[in-house]
Amino acid sequence: MRIPKAFTLVELLIAIIILMMAVAGVMGMSVFAVLQVKSQMERADIQTQMNFALEDMKLHFMSAARVDTLLDAGGETATSFTVLGEKDIYTITPNITTDNTGYTYMVRTPCYAGQTGNCLIRRTIDPVxxxxxxxxxxxxxxxxxVEFIxxxxxxxxxxIVRITAKTKTAPVGLTNEVLREEGIRLWFVDIVSPN
Amino acid sequence: MTKGMMTSPALPKGGRQCRAFSLVEVMVGLTLFAVAIVSVMVALRQGRKMLVEPENKGLAWSRAQSVLEKALAMSYAGLVDVSTGKTTLTVPKDCTVNVAQTHMDKGTGISSDIPYCSIKVDCGYTEDNVTKTVSLSGIVPFPYMQIYSQPRDPLTEHVTVTAAYSGAPPGTNVMTIKFTPLVKSNLMIFYDLAIDVTNVTPATATNQLKPTDLLITRAYFNNTAVGIPTGTPIMTQPTIGNVVGVAASAVNPGVENIATVNWYKDTANGIITLKKANIIVLRTENNK
Incomplete structure (x- = not known):
């Protein structure tokens, strides 16, 4: 005669706990993996934006005919920088000022009205x-x-232009702060105030 | 039913048998789990490496580019300390810079070669636990136009002249500037000087300065007179400025050249003292 045997209550409870732990482990691993990938993508994104900002500054500072944010010759760091440069950055005419326009690089606070968070912007100001x-x-x-040093x-x-920014999360072994620093040379004007 | 059957612990025939995992099954399961975990970890580690290494390389490139931009913003003469022969550039950690004053050797001597400063910047970064290097290089050409200047300090150089100058030129009352042009050059020598005038007393003395007494200046280049002597009245115009030109044929490239300005009065009357003086040489490349 066949005697059917079912799991006991204790066996079921133990199995459920083990299953929950296994599922939680797999979910944890998945979440960890997704977060890592997400933070890596965020870090790559931030690097791209910082590179874009520095490249933009280089292109606009190169033809600057006047610097409005003159720095102290004894050493100074500014948090915004204003120059008068070419409207068309690929047509450089240092002796003609009528085709120039003002550029200010700064952190706008807040970035958008009614929202929190600051962003790095280039403000173009038509001189006319x-x-x-x-x-x-x-x-x-x-x-x-941003710092201009x-x-x-x-x-x-x-x-020297230094941009620092933060990612929401950081990949394992890295901090969430990203820093880029580059030296930029102006061709037609000095950035320091004369003594 | 017998007593023996009642006490038998064996399962009835055809009953379900309870079996645990065998050691082999457990080992296989653990191995598969470990492989899965290791695969995920390796993938994450590889992803991080693919993120960090380009970032480190980019940072090294930024450092190198910053040093090179700084070097390109400096003058040819400012890049190398003449006394030590080493560059004056300061470089960030993990970077080295090599600046050398050199020239394109056309094999016809320094006077026709083109001097320039070569700059090589190396910045290190780590990839696969191996230190690698980003290298950038550039040049700063020898300037087409250059200025040498030599102010005299009247506080330490109270040059007083009482007698009329009678010796051979360029004489002892001189302003001198020494410089080494590296290419064939034309020169313009600018000079100015101001004097204090002291007349003798009493006012009726015969050796009083007269309105017609002159302060004379004359420029020399490598001890050869250039231009003509220039005279201005001492009494009414105790300052003088002048410009003379020197042809490229008189300038010796690659060696030290000396520009001199001699100043004197054409009379024994009165006393003059140098108050302030400057001598400036403007060099422009002669490419003919």
Whole structure:
């Protein structure tokens, strides 16, 4: 005679707990993997935006005919920088000022009205109409900061631009702060105030 | 039913047998699980490596580019400390810079070669636990136009002249500037000087300065007179400025050249003292 045998209550409870732990483990691993990939993508994104911002500055500073944010020759760090440069950055005419326009690189606070978060922008100011147009270079979600640095001993037409930003999450082994720093040379004007 | 049957612990025939996992099954299961875990970890590690290594390389490139931009913003003469022969550039950690003053050797001597500063910047970064290097290079050409200047300090150089100058030129009351042009060059020598005038007393003395007494200046290049002597009245115009030109044929490239300005009064009357003086040489490349 066949005696059917079912799981006991204890066996079922143990099996359920083990199953839950296994599912939780797999889910945890999946979430961890997704977060890692997401933070890596975010980090790559932030690098792309910072590179874009630095490239934009290089292109616009190169033909600057006037610097409005003159830095102290004894060393100074500014958080915004304004130059008068070419409207068409690929047509450089340092002796003609009528085709110039103002460019300010700064952190706009807040980036958008009614929202929190600052973003790094390039503000273009038409010298005739005073009309402003802003272009966001580094998103508000990355909380960017920018510094324009002149150090003693550097040439007077040489500027160090440092951009720092933060990712929401960081891949294992890395911090969530990303820093890019580049030296930019101006061709037609110095950035320091004369003594 | 017998007593023996009642006490038998054996399962009835055809009953379901309870079996645990065998060791082999457990080992296979654990191995598969470990392979899965290791695969995920390797994938994550590889992803991080693919993220970090280009980032490190990019940072090294930024550092190298910053140093090179700084070098390109400096002057040819400012890149290398003449006294030590080493570059004056400061470089960030993990970077080295090599600056050398050199020239394109056309085999016809330094006077026709083109001097320039070569700059090589190396910045290191780590990839696969191996230190690799980003290298950038550039040049700063020898300037087409250059200025050498030599102000005299009147506080330490109280040059006083009482007698009329009578010696051979260029004489002892001179301003001198020494420089080494590396290419064939034309020169313009600019000089200016201001003097204090002291007249003798009493006012009736015969050796009083007269309105017609002159302060004379004359420029020399490598001890050869250039231009003509220039005279200005001492009494009414105790400052003088002048410009003379030097042809490229008189300039010796690659060696030290000396520009001199001699100043004197054409009379024994009165006393003059140098108050302030400057001598400036403008060099432009002669490419003919």
């Amino acid at each position: 109409t005073s009309v402003q147009a802003d272009e966001v270079l580094v998103d508000a979600r990355f909380e960017p900061k 002149f150090s003693v001993g550097n040439p007077p037409n040489y500027l």
